[in-house]
Amino acid sequence: MTQIKKGVVAGKSLEAIKKELLERKKELEAQLADLYQMRNAAVGEVQDTGDQAQSLSLETLKISLQDNEIAEYNMIGQALKMIAEGTYGICIECGQPIAERRLKLYPNATRCLVCQEALEDSTGR
Ligand SMILES: [Zn+2]
Incomplete structure (x- = not known):
């Protein structure tokens, strides 16, 4: 079943x-x-x-x-x-679910890893 x-x-x-x-x-x-x-x-x-x-x-x-x-x-x-x-576990940028491993470390994560890295890339320049 x-x-x-x-x-x-x-x-x-x-x-x-x-x-x-x-x-x-x-x-x-x-x-x-x-x-x-x-x-x-x-x-x-x-x-x-x-x-x-x-x-x-x-x-x-x-x-x-x-x-x-x-x-x-x-x-x-x-x-x-x-x-x-x-809104928990949903990326505010792309609307995709955030990986469980990431949520374990950062339960208040608002972005998935891809969007977070993209954000850090754009601000790091
Ligand atoms: Zn995302």
Whole structure:
């Protein structure tokens, strides 16, 4: 028996993708909450000078880590918005589906690889 697939982007249903994104979003929220807590705790410990230099580099590391999480969190937020609007996974330039591999890396991608490269080529000149 062959099943007719409806609303499928790159072999997966939007519902499944949305579920994955929501789960990842929840994970990131928990991680960010942890990072904030660690940061607050670290700030509390460093009050009376001492080895401040070491604490500072640790602090920088945590902040850059947090930046990555926040960046991913924002991408997921945008992707969920695009799913709601029905534009997720569709290239805004050519209207073709965006490759799943690309969407895995950039869930908020608005262009397929071909159009993205064409854009980068034209702006790079
Ligand atoms: Zn395209």
